Amino acid sequence: MSEELKKRLTPMQYEVTQRNGTEPPFQNEYWNKKEEGIYVDIINGEPLFSSTDKFDSGCGWPSFTKPLSEDLIVEKSDLSHFMIRTEVRTKSSDSHLGHVFNDGPPPTNLRYCINSASLDFISKEQLSEKGLGQYLELFK
Template identity: 70%
Template sequence: MRLSASIGGIILKNKDENELKKKLTKMQFEVTQRNGTEPPFQNEYWNEFREGIYVDLVSGVPLFSSMEKFDAGCGWPSFTKPIQEGEVEERQDSSHFMVRTEVRSRTADSHLGHVFNDGPGPNGLRYCINSAAIRFIPKDELEKQGYGEYKSLFDTK
């Protein structure tokens, strides 16, 4: 099976699924490509609260900012909104005998997690995201890693 993907922001056209499996951990592949879910409280970013952005692990496209991150008590990173609305797509998910709203990255079509309407922000949303689907870039490394345009998210007024 061929996938169109990228690793670390480098676009890989028509990447073979086996090659993508070599680039991602088993959990990352299961979550992003097979709609899996990692265990709560046992993932990389559930308790990460440094300033920075979270990018799609597969495409490198920015998805969420630490400015919108909050502790939802659910064991996964939770955000009130994405950095760019158009990059996070919503789809109905009726798996596991329930109806939820799945969120996927538009560029890589990676499964990210789900969005719920019990969040604290002005829109009342909680984007519950798998750490295995994202990569954190600390604020002080944004420029170095090619995301300098996002430094302004952290400017205090």
């Protein structure tokens, strides 16, 4: 799987998802994206976050108040870089997404700070054609 992923992903996508890397803030694809749609796992296309839960946290990475479902992610303690943080990974592909912090807006007070390199974006208009039509309800 690792060699196949190295061929399919960009070096940054591989570094982030497979080696727990972090892309530069404010220099990534989705940090300021405003379009409506769903953010999916770059590895397997599983829906993870919605633009309806996205907010501008000022941190330079896409930030969300919650995932589409708690069943899609795993949270783990991360003691790297002399910090205590909570890492967010995908349950199905075990890819590193980013971290979750408790300094977000109500109602969750959470900030899922996610690397763009771990995500792909499916616009609201493409949801049905990509087999994700059930998420159109979020945008009414």
